[in-house]
Amino acid sequence: MSQQKNTVTSTAYAKCIGCHANAKLNVCSICHHLKCIYCIGMHQQIDKLFQIKAKWEAKDQFSKQQTSLKCKEIEESTEKTRTSSERLTTTYHTYGQQLKQSQANNQQHADDLKEMLNEPEKISTTSAEDCTRIDEVIDRVEKSSKKELCSEPNTISPTLGSLNEGAYSASMLDQTDIPAQHINMDHRHSSTESLLESSAIDTIETENDSVDNLESNVVVAIDQKQQLSKSQKRRLNQKKRKASNANKLSIVPEASTTTCTTQLNTYLKPAMNKVVTLYFSNLTKSSTRSLRVFRGQKTASNDEYLLACPRDKLWLLDTQGNQCLAIPRRFDVYDMCWSTYLNKFLVLSSKGLYSFDPTCQNPLTMEVSAFADRMDECTCHENIFMIISDAGGADLQVWNMEWKWKMIRRYSQPKTCRLGEAINSIRFSSSGTYLGVTLTAPFIGKAFFQLRNPKDLTVLEIVERPFYEGYCNHYMLALPNDEFLGYKYSEREIFVYHPNGQQKDVVRYSKSICSISLMMNGNICRLAIQTHQPDELHFHDL
Known part of the structure; x- marks a missing residue:
């Protein structure tokens, strides 16, 4: 029994699995293997280093997350600041333009007031006959400026003749150039109305020429040193401005009851179209030039x-x-x-x-x-x-x-x-x-x-x-x-429509279409087609 006890407590020497040297072995608390004291100490130090490394990696990951969140907040703040800056810039320019316009108007009013204060009332040295003639000219200018441009033409005008005598003759209609754009699909606007509109324009232009001649007579009278009174000059200048503004207005065939409709009728006036022939069969040929347009839109x-x-x-x-x-x-x-x-x-x-x-x-x-x-x-x-x-x-x-x-x-x-x-x-x-x-x-x-x-x-x-x-x-x-030309995004069919809405032609393009535009400069008529997959821009001569 005593011999077995001495064997257990005696010091055991064996080969270390770490350094492979014969030494006194102990159990490692980390890997639970028999190692020498030197290898156990090295293993403990390495384990501490790994623990420190893991802590630093965790801290670094947390720091990166915090930095990423802060960067996102900074980007959002920058975007908001940029948007606010653009709005402030737009507001600044708008108010600047309004301020300049207001200053110009105030300066004009100030100049007018200075002229009224500094210039004494002139005594008219013209004769009674000349004054009467000048007053008649001013009255005629005032009447012409008050003429309604959108009203029906004068029924006793020598240009139009009497409207109550019946229908117009065929020869008169043939001599009148009626634009085809004035004819709607439902045929509500007849050729007679177009004739009235054209004749009314001629009548108003003739009357405006008469007004210009009358104003020229007044200028000649002033050049002949016939002094007008200050009130007469102010009245004449005011009527001349009204007549000038009236000449700038567009002629509207039909008057409307609302302001919005009047503006639409005024500016949505059909224009004369130049007849152009486009050969869409050229789209089947190769393009004259192609460009790379990455993710192009309209x-x-x-x-x-x-x-x-x-x-x-x-x-x-x-x-x-x-x-x-x-x-x-x-x-x-x-x-x-x-x-x-x-x-x-x-x-x-x-x-x-x-x-x-x-x-x-x-x-x-x-x-x-x-x-x-x-x-x-x-x-x-x-x-x-x-x-x-x-x-x-x-x-x-x-x-x-x-x-x-x-x-x-x-x-x-x-x-x-x-x-x-x-x-x-x-x-x-x-x-x-x-x-x-x-x-x-x-x-x-x-x-x-x-x-x-x-x-x-x-x-x-x-x-x-x-x-x-x-x-x-x-x-x-x-x-x-x-x-009109119609197409479908990412498809290849191109549809051409007549002015009456009916289909005129169908062309199949070689690539998927994204957007189409037309450029006409002199004899050059070029169609620009932007395609999708591949993202390219192709030019075709029509």
Whole structure:
């Protein structure tokens, strides 16, 4: 028994599994293996180092998370600051322009007051006969300026003849040049009304020439040193200004009962279209030039330039596809159009409506900072700007660009579209006579192209088109001669419509279409087609 006890308590020497040396072995508290004292100490130190490393890694991970959160907060704060800065800049420029206008008006009033205070009342040295003649001239100028330009022509005018004597002769109608754009689809405007309008314009121009001759007589009398009294001069200048302003007004065939309708009738006046023949069969040929446009959205064009919007940029290209200008953008582009009234591009974005003037050092200017709803498609003609909402196109707004961007009319269902339908796109025709509208009825699986009257959205013609899945169906491009071009995003079919709304031609393109624009400069008639997958921009001569 004593011999067994001595064997257990005696010191055991063996080979260490760590250093492979013969030494006194003990059990390691970490790995539970028999090791020498030196190897056990090294293992404990290594374990402490691993624990310290794990703590530092945990601290580093926590620090990275905190830093990431702070960076996100800083980015959000920076974006809010940038938005506030843009709004403040827009407000500052707006108030600056109003202040300049107010200062100019105040200066004009001050000059008028100084002139009235400094200039003594002149005694008329003209004879009684001359004074009578001058007063008659002033009265005639006043009567001509008060003439209603929108009223019916004079029934006893020598130009028109008597309107009560019966119908006009065929020879008179043949001699009168009646623009074809004045004839609507429902034939409500007859050729006789166009004749009355043309003759009324001639009569008013003749009377304006008479007014100019009378004013010339007054100027000659003054040049002959015939002194007028101060009140006579002030009265004459006032009537001359009224007559000048009256000459600048447009002639409206039909007077309306509301101010908004009057403005629409005034500026939505059809223009003479130049007859242009486009050969869409050339689209089957190879393009004259192709560019890489990464993630391009909408395009817009005028006679000289094409505005494209690749990712985070705005490009201005000429008719040859050469880049003239490139600026960064921090917004999504929903739609774009060219305004001949402002001589600028209009860019509808996620932040509002911008105008793009390539002649300015800072081409982008905020026109409307925010709309009541999110808007999707836009079009314009003369001073009228139309825009539809993104919620199925149920809301259509009409804005007047002349009145510092004031909304003058708003349409909603069922005037815009019926329940279950959605407007995809709107475009004015080239002359402004018609409004092209594309609609989708997904619940019944149908799509339509419509011609409407832009004054009241009355449907003039409707044509059913092929239906594609979803709301996003046909989009449009206004062509010369009041024709329209229709296409579907990511599809290859191109539809051409007559001015009466009927289909004229169908062309199949070689790639998936994203957007189409037309540039006409002299003899150059070029179609720019932006494609999707691959993201490219192709130029075709028509």
